[in-house]
Amino acid sequence: LAAIEDMAGMSILCSDKTGTLTLNKMVIQEHTPTYVPGETQHTILLAAAMAAKWHEPPRDALDTLVLGSAKLDELHNVEQLDYMPFDPTVKRTEGTVRMPSGETFKTTKGAPHILCRLLSDHHLVERIEADVKDLGSRGIRCLAVAKTDKSGNWNMLGLLTFLDPPRPDTKDTIERANGFGVEVKMITGDHLLIAKETARVLGMGLDIRDSSALPSLEEGGAIPKDLKEKYGHFIRPANGFAQVFPEHKFLIVEALRQLGYKVGMTGDGVNDAPALKRADVGVAVQGATDAARAAADIVLTQPGLSTIVVGIVTARMIFARMKNFIMYRISATLQLLCFFFIAVFALQPQNYSRGDSHSEWPQFFRLPVILLMLITLLNDGTLISVGYDLVSPSNIPEKWNLRSIFVISCVLGGVACVSSLMLLWVLLDSWNPNGVFHGMGGTSGLEYGQITSCIYLKVSISDFLTLFSARTRSFFFTTKPSMILLCAGCLATAVSTALAVSWPHSDPDGVEVIGLARIEPKLMALWIWIYCVICWFVQDAAKVLALHLMTRFNIFNINNVREATPEESNSFNPMASS
Numbered sequence: 001l002a003a004i005e006d007m008a009g010m011s012i013l014c015s016d017k018t019g020t021l022t023l024n025k026m027v028i029q030e031h032t033p034t035y036v037p038g039e040t041q042h043t044i045l046l047a048a049a050m051a052a053k054w055h056e057p058p059r060d061a062l063d064t065l066v067l068g069s070a071k072l073d074e075l076h077n078v079e080q081l082d083y084m085p086f087d088p089t090v091k092r093t094e095g096t097v098r099m100p101s102g103e104t105f106k107t108t109k110g111a112p113h114i115l116c117r118l119l120s121d122h123h124l125v126e127r128i129e130a131d132v133k134d135l136g137s138r139g140i141r142c143l144a145v146a147k148t149d150k151s152g153n154w155n156m157l158g159l160l161t162f163l164d165p166p167r168p169d170t171k172d173t174i175e176r177a178n179g180f181g182v183e184v185k186m187i188t189g190d191h192l193l194i195a196k197e198t199a200r201v202l203g204m205g206l207d208i209r210d211s212s213a214l215p216s217l218e219e220g221g222a223i224p225k226d227l228k229e230k231y232g233h234f235i236r237p238a239n240g241f242a243q244v245f246p247e248h249k250f251l252i253v254e255a256l257r258q259l260g261y262k263v264g265m266t267g268d269g270v271n272d273a274p275a276l277k278r279a280d281v282g283v284a285v286q287g288a289t290d291a292a293r294a295a296a297d298i299v300l301t302q303p304g305l306s307t308i309v310v311g312i313v314t315a316r317m318i319f320a321r322m323k324n325f326i327m328y329r330i331s332a333t334l335q336l337l338c339f340f341f342i343a344v345f346a347l348q349p350q351n352y353s354r355g356d357s358h359s360e361w362p363q364f365f366r367l368p369v370i371l372l373m374l375i376t377l378l379n380d381g382t383l384i385s386v387g388y389d390l391v392s393p394s395n396i397p398e399k400w401n402l403r404s405i406f407v408i409s410c411v412l413g414g415v416a417c418v419s420s421l422m423l424l425w426v427l428l429d430s431w432n433p434n435g436v437f438h439g440m441g442g443t444s445g446l447e448y449g450q451i452t453s454c455i456y457l458k459v460s461i462s463d464f465l466t467l468f469s470a471r472t473r474s475f476f477f478t479t480k481p482s483m484i485l486l487c488a489g490c491l492a493t494a495v496s497t498a499l500a501v502s503w504p505h506s507d508p509d510g511v512e513v514i515g516l517a518r519i520e521p522k523l524m525a526l527w528i529w530i531y532c533v534i535c536w537f538v539q540d541a542a543k544v545l546a547l548h549l550m551t552r553f554n555i556f557n558i559n560n561v562r563e564a565t566p567e568e569s570n571s572f573n574p575m576a577s578s
Helices: 002-008 041-050 061-069 112-118 122-137 170-179 192-202 227-235 246-258 270-278 290-295 306-346 369-388 402-431 448-470 483-502 524-552 566-570
Strands: 012-015 079-084 092-098 104-110 141-148 154-163 183-187 208-210 240-242 263-267 281-284
Touching (some): 041 061, 104 112, 183 246, 192 208, 227 246, 246 263, 263 270, 270 281, 369 483, 448 524, 483 524
Parallel strands (some): 012 183, 012 263, 183 240, 208 240, 263 281
């Protein structure tokens, strides 16, 4: 439940590239830059396979690419003496092998800039970097392969080139996320040029930065104390980061959280677990490791970002229903409490002329307990249907703004309360021949039991109509209610009307009650209904006006998508860097 609330308020989603934004289906290319005479794509693939467990199932997408492209039958007599698996901090794998001739050497495969650190020939490094830059500008990824010579020195054999195309729906998904006020930042360990080309294709923006200026954890794994102040201005405007290490992901998430944003993070590996745990919404993508699943708040069973956007929409709809529930509950409670509190002291029945009525009117106005119980019971029954209502998800991240919720609830409850007090005054004053409303709508000379039934009907109908106003941020007719909610509201109003019309002449708790259809004027229930509908329109218009004023002047920071200082929040535009 906490993850649903955080997902509804998420304003930044940090997404991994491989497998989330892309298909994670590597397609090897014919072009293979080589740096040792006699090497070909075939021999480089064999060397890359020796840096993997070629006699076991592939462990990741790169192993799948290499082992699926190399002719593994040629390695039948090759013995692997040692193997170093992939480590996100090292970013390469290494194998020690013995050939049938007895020759022993090491092979490694990994990111080009990582393997270049093993070389001593600076001119060769510059040549490799130039090739990587040229390939990266065209969106082609590289896997560097190297081996040791007899002296134990590393020699770069060449670059295996491949494509990892974006998912067909990723661009539209990112645009849809931006439309809901969620900025998607790409965080990847791939080369900067590859990240920029992917971001360009997906329309994510070109401000992709490398990890050289990112912070690192302090001694003992502590978070830098000046993370927000020193690095916040660098991290916040970027569209993504490339060539990052696991600790960078953790600190990027932490910096954005310190800036006041609700941050989501996707990941699939053990190295992603700290960032997933730190994020407000940790999302383990399809095929994630057990460690990532344990650290995440949400586990996806389908690939890609589209599932996350569906989750955002669903979470915001749930959040909207919770707000509607709270708003209606507060407004309905305020109407009842304030109405009876004021009526007891300000509108005392015994102070009004009763003509030749045969019974004495009581000193204080009150409803019998059974009528109050009926109001509460029907209200609660109708309130349950809010959980099945049709709502429109907000276009900006949701957050709890209790002050604005309370103000809108007070407006809704206040209008209903005032209209009930006005009606009570008109009904009590019905015997006054000089009254303003004397004779209008059959309000002349009502019995006290009729007044009791009228107020019961008015309070009941106002409560049920308030529900339809509380469920929308605009006019009540702009969003269609669900059939369950509509049926529940109609049933509750029908029951309340039937009870008010047909209640037998009785004195429960010493309060006279007469059904409105039992004595003249028998159309009194119709006039109460007309009055309630008119007041409902006024109530709904007051709600829209109050929301308009709060939105226009950003009262209670109602427009802000993060919990930060007002001066910071007012300058934020969720679409600025998309």
